[in-house]
Amino acid sequence: MLKLYTDKSSFEGVVVLDDNDAVFDTHTRNMDFCATDHMLMMKYDGARITGKNELHGWTVDTRYGGAYITNLSTGLKTLLNLRYIKAMPQYAAIDITEAGENILIDIFEQAVTHDVPVILRHAYLPEFTGMKILVDGQTVATSKLELASLIRAKE
Secondary structure, eight states, X not given: OEEEESSSGGGTTSEEEOOHHHHHHHTGGGSOOOHHHHHHHHHHHOOEEEEEETTTEEEEEETTEEEEGGGSOHHHHHHHHHHTGGGSTTEEEEEOTTSOHHHHHHHHHHHHHHTOOEXXXXXXXXXXXXXXXXXXXXXXXXXXXXXXXXXXXXX
16 A cells, blocks of 8 residues: 655654655666666656766666756656665655656555655646555545545645
8 A cells, every 4th residue: 555645744753855856866866777767767758778977877868869867857756766765775755746647656656566655745646546545644545536635635
């Protein structure tokens, strides 16, 4: 079951990964990405790794041309941070608020797979089925409408 929180109040005294761009640019970008990561890069940013620059790290080819891996979208960086969060044990949860609704299903699935609690403070959500989401440790949501209502009640 996905453990979703609407704010950081449940995480007092622990570190929450909340600046996904900075954490990715500092830590995650140096990982040896697997085939699943490559598939996700192509799915969301139309990006594929083409090489490695000694100074800037991985180079990618995107639908907009060549770039560095640090130029990926914040949503994709959030998803990749989540996939590698166990390699950064200082983090107890991840704030996914900067990610758009287009990538949230994959983020939700990865959070369940890696048993990582997420914080989401917006109600721009994709449709989902067959997923149970425990919100703020109290209420289970099983639909987009239920989850959006619970998040909006905290705004």
